[in-house]
Amino acid sequence: MQECDVVIVGCGPAGLSAAIFCGRANLKTVVIGLPQKSQVQMAMHIENYFGFPEGVDGPVLIKKGIEQAENVGVTIIVDEVVAANVKNDEKNYFVLKSSDGQEFVCHALLIATGTPIKLSGIKGEDRFTGKGITYCVSCDGPLYKNKKIAVVGNGNHAAESALEALSYTKDISIIGNAKGFTFSSDYKNELEKNGIKLVPENVKEFKGENFLKSIILWEGTEMVFDGVFMASGIVSALDFAANLGLEIKNNILVTDENNMTSLQGVFAAGNCEGRCRQIAKNVGDGCNAAINVIRYLRSKELYFDYVHEAKASDNVINNNDFVKKIFDVKDKKKKVRIGWFSFSCCEDSTIIFTEMFNDHYDKWKDILDIRYIRAMKKNNDMKNLDIAFVEGAISNSKYEEELKEIRNNCKLLIAIGSCAIIGMPSGQRNEFDDEKKKEICSILEQFSYRKDVVPLHDVVKVDDVVPGCPMAEASFLAVLNKHLKEFGIDA
Amino acid sequence: MHNFDINLENLTKMEGHANLDVSVKNGKVEFVKLKITENQRFYEQSVVGQSIFTAPQLMSRICGTCSIAHLTCCIEAAENALGIEPTVQSQIMKKLAIYGLMIRDHALHLYFFSLPDLVGKDSILDFDESDKREHKLLHDSFDVKRAGNMLSTLIAGRAVHAPFPAVGGFLKVPDADGIAKTIQELQKARPLAIDLIETFHTWDEKFERETDFVGLATKDYSFLDGEIKSSRGVCIREKDYLEHLINIVIPYSQASGFEFEGQEFMVGALARLNLNKYNLHSDTKRDASKYLKNFPSNNIFFNNVAQAIEILHCIDHSLELLQNTKFVKEDLQHKEITEDRTGVGVIEAPRGTLYYKLTVGKSGKIKKANVVVPTAQNQINIEMDIAKLVQDNLDKMPKEKIEFEIEKLIRAYDPCMSCASHFLKVKWNL
Numbered sequence: 001m002q003e004c005d006v007v008i009v010g011c012g013p014a015g016l017s018a019a020i021f022c023g024r025a026n027l028k029t030v031v032i033g034l035p036q037k038s039q040v041q042m043a044m045h046i047e048n049y050f051g052f053p054e055g056v057d058g059p060v061l062i063k064k065g066i067e068q069a070e071n072v073g074v075t076i077i078v079d080e081v082v083a084a085n086v087k088n089d090e091k092n093y094f095v096l097k098s099s100d101g102q103e104f105v106c107h108a109l110l111i112a113t114g115t116p117i118k119l120s121g122i123k124g125e126d127r128f129t130g131k132g133i134t135y136c137v138s139c140d141g142p143l144y145k146n147k148k149i150a151v152v153g154n155g156n157h158a159a160e161s162a163l164e165a166l167s168y169t170k171d172i173s174i175i176g177n178a179k180g181f182t183f184s185s186d187y188k189n190e191l192e193k194n195g196i197k198l199v200p201e202n203v204k205e206f207k208g209e210n211f212l213k214s215i216i217l218w219e220g221t222e223m224v225f226d227g228v229f230m231a232s233g234i235v236s237a238l239d240f241a242a243n244l245g246l247e248i249k250n251n252i253l254v255t256d257e258n259n260m261t262s263l264q265g266v267f268a269a270g271n272c273e274g275r276c277r278q279i280a281k282n283v284g285d286g287c288n289a290a291i292n293v294i295r296y297l298r299s300k301e302l303y304f305d306y307v308h309e310a311k312a313s314d315n316v317i318n319n320n321d322f323v324k325k326i327f328d329v330k331d332k333k334k335k336v337r338i339g340w341f342s343f344s345c346c347e348d349s350t351i352i353f354t355e356m357f358n359d360h361y362d363k364w365k366d367i368l369d370i371r372y373i374r375a376m377k378k379n380n381d382m383k384n385l386d387i388a389f390v391e392g393a394i395s396n397s398k399y400e401e402e403l404k405e406i407r408n409n410c411k412l413l414i415a416i417g418s419c420a421i422i423g424m425p426s427g428q429r430n431e432f433d434d435e436k437k438k439e440i441c442s443i444l445e446q447f448s449y450r451k452d453v454v455p456l457h458d459v460v461k462v463d464d465v466v467p468g469c470p471m472a473e474a475s476f477l478a479v480l481n482k483h484l485k486e487f488g489i490d491a
Numbered sequence: 492m493h494n495f496d497i498n499l500e501n502l503t504k505m506e507g508h509a510n511l512d513v514s515v516k517n518g519k520v521e522f523v524k525l526k527i528t529e530n531q532r533f534y535e536q537s538v539v540g541q542s543i544f545t546a547p548q549l550m551s552r553i554c555g556t557c558s559i560a561h562l563t564c565c566i567e568a569a570e571n572a573l574g575i576e577p578t579v580q581s582q583i584m585k586k587l588a589i590y591g592l593m594i595r596d597h598a599l600h601l602y603f604f605s606l607p608d609l610v611g612k613d614s615i616l617d618f619d620e621s622d623k624r625e626h627k628l629l630h631d632s633f634d635v636k637r638a639g640n641m642l643s644t645l646i647a648g649r650a651v652h653a654p655f656p657a658v659g660g661f662l663k664v665p666d667a668d669g670i671a672k673t674i675q676e677l678q679k680a681r682p683l684a685i686d687l688i689e690t691f692h693t694w695d696e697k698f699e700r701e702t703d704f705v706g707l708a709t710k711d712y713s714f715l716d717g718e719i720k721s722s723r724g725v726c727i728r729e730k731d732y733l734e735h736l737i738n739i740v741i742p743y744s745q746a747s748g749f750e751f752e753g754q755e756f757m758v759g760a761l762a763r764l765n766l767n768k769y770n771l772h773s774d775t776k777r778d779a780s781k782y783l784k785n786f787p788s789n790n791i792f793f794n795n796v797a798q799a800i801e802i803l804h805c806i807d808h809s810l811e812l813l814q815n816t817k818f819v820k821e822d823l824q825h826k827e828i829t830e831d832r833t834g835v836g837v838i839e840a841p842r843g844t845l846y847y848k849l850t851v852g853k854s855g856k857i858k859k860a861n862v863v864v865p866t867a868q869n870q871i872n873i874e875m876d877i878a879k880l881v882q883d884n885l886d887k888m889p890k891e892k893i894e895f896e897i898e899k900l901i902r903a904y905d906p907c908m909s910c911a912s913h914f915l916k917v918k919w920n921l
Contacts, residue, residue, distance in 0.1 A: 344530045346909050347506060348555030348651045354599060355640055355650065358633040370616055376603055377614035378503040378898075395530040425552050428537040436536045443531055447745060470555060470651045 001103045004028040006293050007096055009081050010112035011035040013279045014270025016065035017286030018110055018293070023072030024334070025294045030106070031069065032077045032098055033113075035062050040279060047142075049279050061279070064384075071369075072334065077102070084109070084244055092265055094244075107265060108293045111253065112286060114271045120152070120230060124206030132212025133228045136277065137164040144168055144227045150175050150215060152203055153231030159187035161231040162196050173197040173223075175215065199223075259289035260296070267293055336386045336487045339372030341406055343392030343399045344426045344453060345419040348470035350375055350391055356473060367489050385410040386487055389466075393419040393426040395453045407460040412483055415456045416476075418469040425469070427453030492518045493885050497894055502901060504604040504614075506556050507908025511897065512743075513881055520882045523874045525901075527746040527866075529908045535860045543569050543828075543851045544658050550847075550862070551652050554910040556599065558652050559592040559643060560840035561862075561910075567715075568847035569658045571730075572834025573826040580821060581660045583812055586713040588647040588656060589838070590805035593714070594680070595639030595650055596841040597760070597798040600905045601687060602632030605795055608899045609694050628690070631683040635802065638673075638680035642809055645669045659824035670813050677806050677813075684806055685778055688799040692782050696792040698900055700879050702872055704762035704787070705751050707839045712763075712770040712804055714839035720766050722787065725752055729837040732846050736863060739871065746911035748870040749863065755871040758843025759905065760797035761788065771800070772807040779803055791876060791903050798841075798905070828855055840865055842905055866904075866911035873904055 006022050008015045011033025022029040040046070040058040047055040066076055079098040087093050096104045125133060134140040146169050151162045154176040162172050173196070174181070180200055183191065191198065205216040206228065214224045247254040247262040252272060259267045269289035270282040342350055354375065357364070372380040372388075382388075388410035394400050407413055419426040429440060430452045443449070456462050464483065466476045481491045497513040508528045514521040534553050538546050547565040551558040563585055570577060577585070603615050606628060612618060615632065618625040640650045645665045647653030655662045665673075707729075709717040719727045719735075727735055739748040750756070765787035768776075776783065779800050785793060828851060836847040843865030850859040877897055884893050 344532060346532075346552050346555040346558070348552070348558065351555045351599075351651050354603060355595070355636060358637045358640070361629075361633060365616075374501060374503050375506070376504065376616060377607075379613050380503070399530075425537070425549070426532050429533050432533075432536060436533075436539070439536060440531075440533050443745070446742075447530070449530060469552065 001095075001105055002030065004030045004075075004104060004106050005297055006030075006108040006110060007032060007094070007104050007106040008110040008112055009033060009096070010114055010270065010272075011066070011076065011078070012040055012062070012112065012114045012270060012282065013065065014114070014282040014286035014289070015110070015112035016062070016069050017283040018112060018269055018290035019069040019074045019076075019286075020065075020072060021287055021290035022293060023069055023074040025290075026073075027294060027297065029069075029074045030077060030104055031074055032079055032081050032096070032104070034078060034080060035066060046279065086244060086263070094265065108267065108297050109265060110267045110269060110289055110293055111261070111272055112268070112270045112282075112289075114282075120203075122152075122203050122206060124208075124212075125230070128206050128208060128212040128228075131210065132208060132226075133206060133230060135230050137161050137168075137229055140227075140229075141165055141168040147171070147226035148224070149173075149227045149229065150199075150223070150225045151229045151231050152176055152215070155182045156184055156187055158231040159183045159191055161229050163187075163190055163194065165229065166194055166196075170195065173199050173225075175199040175201060175203055175217070175223075177202065258292040258296075259285070260292065265296065267296075334487075334489065335367055335369035336484055336489060337369045337371050337384065339380075339382050339385045339388045339406070339410065340370070340375075341372065341382075341388060341390045341392075341402075342374075343390070343403070343420075344395040345392030345417065347375070347391065349417040349466075349468070349476075352470045352473060353389075353476070356476070360477075363491065367484065367491060382406060382409050387412045387414060387483055389414050389416050390456055391416040391420055393423045393453045393455055394450065394459050395426065396447070396449050398448075400450070400459050403456065403459050412463045413456070413460065414464045414466060414479060414483070415462045416466050417471045418467065420456045421465050421467055423453050423455040423458075427455075429453065495890055497881075497890065497897070499894060499898065502898060504607070504902055505906055505908065506554070507906075507911070509906070509908045511877070511901070513877065513897070515881065515885065518885060520878045523877045523881070524743050525870060525874050525877070527744045527870070527908045527911050529745055529911070531745055535862060538849075538857050538860045541857050542855050543572065543849065543857055544855070546849070546857055546860075547656070547658060548652070548654075553862070553864075554907060555651055556596055556907060557592065557840050557842070557845075557910065559588050559647060559650075559656075560838060560845055562647075562653060562656050563589060563715075564836040564838045564840070564845045564847045565849070566656055566658050566836070567838060568834045568836030568849045569851070570824075570834065571836060572832045572849050572851050573658070573828065574832070575659055575824045575826055578660065578821055578824070580664075580816070580818065582715070583816055584646050584661050584664075584818075585656070585715060586711075587645075587809055587812055588643060588653065589714045590809045591639050591641075591643030591646060591650065593639070593805045593841055594642065594802050595636050597802050598632060598635040598639060598687075600841075600902075601691065601795060601798055601802075602628065602635070604905070605899075605902050606632075606690075608902065609690070609696075627686075631686065634676075635680045635683050635687070638676040638806070641673045641676045645673045657823055660821050662823075664818040664820055665813075670818075674810060674813055677810055681803070681806050681810075684799065684803040688779060688782050688796060688803065691792075691795040691799050692785075694792065694795070696790075696899065696903075698791045698876065698880060698903075699789040700791075700876055701789060702875075703751060703754055703756040704765045705756045705758050705844065705868075706762040706766050707837055707844055708767045708770070709839070710770055711808070712767060712772065713808065719837065719844065721751060721756065722762075722765055723752070723754075730835040732835070732837060732863070733848070733861070736846075736868075741870065744870070746867050746870060746908070749868045750871065751868070755875055756868065757791075757872045757904075758865045758868050759794055760801050760841075761786075761791065761794040762843065763839060764788075764793075764797040764800065771804045772811070774807040775800065775804040791900060794903050794905065828853055831858065833859075842866055842907055842910075843868060864907070864910040866906045866908065869904055869906065870911070873901060873906070876900060 005027040008031045019031045083097040094109045148171040151174045201217040204218045207214045253268040267289045269285040372382045415421045484491045499511040510526045512524040550565040551562040618629045620626045643650040648655040704722040707717045708720045737750045833850045846863040848861040852858045
């Protein structure tokens with residue numbers, strides 16, 4: 001049996017967002033869920049989520065969310081919850097059981113199970129999912145602007161999807177249920193008013209080659225469509241929640257403004273709590289729910305006391321103080337991701353940096369996550385760095401492109417040493433007379449050098465500098481520690 | 492029949508930038524191209540027109556890791572051009588400065604670059620501190636490098652781009668307190684250096700190909716003075732080096748290659764041990780006798796063992812010099828320049844023989860400069876070794892394993908691409 005402060009059930013955007021907040025607040029946090037079944041996992045490409053101008057693939061977003069949660073100490077259990085029970089004693093707690101028999105005890109439970117799509121089982125659905133068949137009008141509607149689309153399903157969910165699709169096209173059919181549709185009267189009127197065609201026939205098969213082309217009805221008719229939105233019904237993953245006696249209305253959990261359900265200590269976030277089914281909304285939901293979970297545990301002295309900095313006795317907290325407190329909690333697991341790069345230079349500061357490990361290793365190992373340093377490792381990763389330290393000047397277009405890529409992958413870029421800051425002495429050739437220029441011109445041409453050697457700030461924005469040739473250790477430490485503080489680490 | 496290409500981009504755990512291309516066609520290695528991709532910074536051109544007295548500090552910027560070698564060699568060439576005979580103390584201090592460099596630089600290579608290959612980890616940063624052996628090696632690395640750093644700082648003012656060495660002497664001499672502390676650090680590092688020799692000696696790695704080993708054979712193994720010798724029996728004076736080194740232009744690399752007497756060759760710790768092990772410090776010979784029996788050797792991986800033995804020698808000789816020298820402040824020597832003069836400096840840098848040739852005019856300004864660095868001398872030998880390694884293993888291991896073996900082999904050479912790339916082909920017409 002594992003004890004923890006909070007168990008989050010569900011491994012989609014809401015659950016992972018909540019986990020990151022709980023982890024950062026030093027709550028012992030366990031997430032149990034099946035990321036591969038998250039609705040986001042089925043989204044081939046998401047184009048409406050903040051911060052990704054080129055879009056992001058659903059599986060990538062989930063993978064990064066898991067990585068981020070794990071980085072702040074959250075335990076991810078890839079499994080299903082099969083049982084949930086309340087134990088009432090002087091301190092309420094919940095016992096959850098996963099399908100492999102593990103038991104988890106917690107004082108707060110956050111349900112973020114989403115609304116996993118119930119696949120219709122219609123022949124061809126698997127094959128064309130993401131290739132003409134999709135499950136979310138707001139996500140994928142823009143792909144079908146002025147195209148002919150079908151909504152496959154019955155009931156209000158299908159009607160809602162069809163009406164939402166009107167923003168993109170007028171040629172919409174709802175296909176489903178040969179026994180007749182079950183829309184409420186309001187929906188029926190709206191559908192009629194907007195000229196949405198109703199086809200009361202069951203679907204037998206989806207057909208196409210690489211992409212969906214048509215729908216075959218049970219009676220044999222083939223109907224050609226550019227795209228299909230599935231709205232065949234949604235199964236709630238709340239079955240286990242019924243064991244807890246939670247209030248459920250219209251297939252969603254009823255919560256108050258603090259994301260708490262009808263049972264104290266049980267919270268909900270994301271699609272299972274209703275409203276629009278968007279990643280952005282669910283991420284925000286997760287954040288809100290997590291903050292309320294933290295507040296609940298601390299105010300009720302219910303958390304397992306892992307954090308010395310935030311004692312339960314500090315529970316008289318007003319909102320602002322509280323939020324400040326959870327972000328100020330010193331997180332021993334947090335590390336700042338750094339990369340060390342070099343361009344045209346003698347790598348003197350790289351040597352100084354490697355030598356500084358002699359005296360600083362014991363401290364740095366706990367606060368620096370060194371993701372990229374070619375001089376010291378082969379498996380380097382420059383993505384999502386907090387700080388990039390860059391030594392050397394830029395002397396060809398390849399370096400220029402690499403530097404821009406570094407800039408795009410870091411929050412702060414710090415120029416290290418004279419060559420990076422002023423371009424010298426690497427840029428001595430800028431000052432050569434004609435005779436010297438003639439001597440070196442064949443090399444410049446052969447290896448596609450830039451005409452001039454330039455410092456980093458001529459190519460990208462530089463946030464800070466460590467001067468020297470080589471950099472002075474004390475200056476580097478001062479700059480490093482200053483920025484670590486900005487990332488919440490007091491070195 | 493095997494047909495494949497190997498393209499390794501940005502070789503890691505070495506100084507500077509390099510790529511490698513290997514092509515295998517019909518079961519034969521067609522070519523090996525070690526492409527040094529560092530952009531040149533043209534120091535041989537930059538130094539022309541500079542004062543001979545400021546030139547060494549500029550040339551030190553060729554390379555961060557072996558800057559003291561460039562500084563020392565450039566000073567030696569300048570002093571020879573000016574006709575300055577260094578004082579005994581100045582020579583002792585040059586030796587100590589080089590010893591500090593060797594300890595730190597070899598330790599960086601052995602612990603940080605090569606040891607992860609031996610332990611089976613990507614990086615020393617991945618060493619498991621709960622594992623007794625890995626914990627020890629990790630912390631030994633800090634102690635040994637620290638000792639080298641302290642020695643360099645004591646003698647030269649700093650381990651990288653040192654401010655005290657100058658043409659005609661040293662700007663400062665070490666103080667008693669600093670000497671005592673440095674002796675203490677060196678004594679602490681000594682047993683760790685012996686452990687390091689044992690660690691690499693027991694590494695079951697072997698790659699042999701007959702080649703020529705070339706190096707400066709110094710009488711006290713101090714890396715500074717002597718004759719240039721080769722394992723094939725050639726022995727030449729320092730100033731005649733250019734008559735025996737042939738510059739080979741390598742079109743795909745930003746560095747030149749070299750042949751010695753028309754053949755590929757290797758420089759570095761392995762070459763020095765093969766040629767000169769009898770001149771190691773007596774304490775080193777005593778405590779490393781078991782390992783010294785393995786030299787001369789053609790096994791390139793013994794370059795690691797040789798470097799570890801050199802760390803021990805540098806510690807032993809430094810301790811002797813620090814304990815037995817009374818350092819006094821000396822004025823810098825100076826000579827007037829009345830005519831164009833040329834001076835040659837030849838020393839052993841960590842990775843092998845380093846050559847400087849400077850011509851200074853009456854104005855005191857450099858008129859011509861030529862520098863030949865160790866990695867450029869090794870480039871052809873490295874490529875030929877890789878070709879043999881790949882050919883020998885075509886039927887024995889998959890391509891991915893061959894790639895890993897190549898990287899280990901290159902790392903055993905401890906190449907420095909920062910140094911290697913900064914020189915145009917030799918155009919010396921004196």
